[in-house]
Amino acid sequence: MSSPIPIAHRDLSGHAEENAPRAQEIEDLLLKLTAESSDILGLQDDSGDFVPYSRETLNRAIDFLRRHMKFAVRFGLEIPFPKLLPGPTGSIDVHWKNEKKELLVNIPVDPKAPSLFYGDDYGKSSIKGSLDTASVQLPVLTWFLGS
Numbered sequence: 001m002s003s004p005i006p007i008a009h010r011d012l013s014g015h016a017e018e019n020a021p022r023a024q025e026i027e028d029l030l031l032k033l034t035a036e037s038s039d040i041l042g043l044q045d046d047s048g049d050f051v052p053y054s055r056e057t058l059n060r061a062i063d064f065l066r067r068h069m070k071f072a073v074r075f076g077l078e079i080p081f082p083k084l085l086p087g088p089t090g091s092i093d094v095h096w097k098n099e100k101k102e103l104l105v106n107i108p109v110d111p112k113a114p115s116l117f118y119g120d121d122y123g124k125s126s127i128k129g130s131l132d133t134a135s136v137q138l139p140v141l142t143w144f145l146g147s
Contacts, residue, residue, distance in 0.1 A: 022073040029081055030069070034062055037084040040092065051090030051109060058084070061092040061107040064115075064133040071136045077145060096144060103144045107133060119143055 040053045061084055072079040080098050087093040090109040096102060103119040114130035117140060131137045 023070060026066070026069045026073055030062060030066055033065075033081070033084060034058075037062075037092075040084070040086045043086055049089075053086060053090055053092065054109065056111070057090060057092050057107060057109050060111060060133060061094055064105070064107060065094055067136050068141060071138075071141070077141075079141075079145060101144055103140065105131070105133070105140075 037058060040058060041055060043053055044050070065082065065084075069079065069081070071077075080096055082094050082096040085093040085095055087106050092107045094105045094107065096104075101119060101121045103117065105115055105117040107115055115133045116130050117128060119127040119140070127140070127143050131140060
């Protein structure tokens with residue numbers, strides 16, 4: 001389980017100068033995650049229907065994550081740093097998990113295809129659907145961060 005990035009409460013004006021150190025920390029963590037996740041690109045499978053993992057798909061997953069983490073910093077939200085995992089048929093999974101909920105967003109190989117997501121709070125409710133990864137998905141983020 002990844003621990004949340006502690007972000008002090010900020011008003012909704014999102015003062016860039018106050019958030020600059022946090023934004024740099026996010027970029028540093030994203031660089032580290034990118035390096036660690038590059039191992040996904042070398043995964044192989046002997047099955048005939050294996051789709052290799054591409055740098056393009058991994059970069060789209062990281063860009064999706066970057067938008068959401070920067071949004072969190074800007075508005076003083078506390079959000080755990082997710083894992084990037086190999087998904088089915090060459091896709092990349094962005095997986096957030098904490099003690100109350102987990103959320104998985106699947107970034108498909110086809111950049112024009114919608115991403116599928118699934119969230120669960122371990123028994124009481126769940127959420128699933130599709131989303132556009134080109135922008136911040138506030139309803140999904142709100143669901144995950146809500147109590």
